Amino acid sequence: MDGLLQEYCLDLPVDAAATLQAWKKSYATDGQFTLYKASGCEKCENTGYKGRLGLHELLIGSTTVKKLIQKRATVEEIRGAAFMEGLRTLKQDGIDKILQGHTDIQQIRAVCY
Ligand SMILES: [Zn+2]
Structure with missing residues (x-):
């Protein structure tokens, strides 16, 4: 879980403690997580x-994001604003799907690093 948490938050403006609390609320049973392996x-x-599972990352063209693009802001600035508005990366979506029991970290690492 520490490894997943680290990968989920790495180089992103995401609070690890708050993320773990949210995971516990959504995915844990009696404080315990269940991870599956093939x-x-x-x-x-x-x-x-079996089958395929999509990973999604969606940048919403919000007013803030549009303004940043218009003034030729850096990728970091746009990314930072998008995170404030709830953007999640492909890997974060994948880790959520691991916690939901749909896949494992090997499959997620195979498509995003
Ligand atoms: Zn089988």
Whole structure:
């Protein structure tokens, strides 16, 4: 969980303690998290994975973001403003899907670093 939390918050304006509290509220049972790993069977050709799952990162063209783009702000400025408005990165969306039990960190790392 520490590793996931670290990856979730790395280089982002995200508060780790607040994130952990939110995770506990959404994903934990009696304070315990359940993480899954692929085992495999004949239905998934022994991979442990079946089907596809989308990871999403959506930058909303809010008034603030539009103004920043108009004044040719740096990527960091636009990113910072977007985070204040609730943007989550691809990796953060992936980690949420790990905590929801849909996939594991190996699959997330395979598509975003
Ligand atoms: Zn299977």
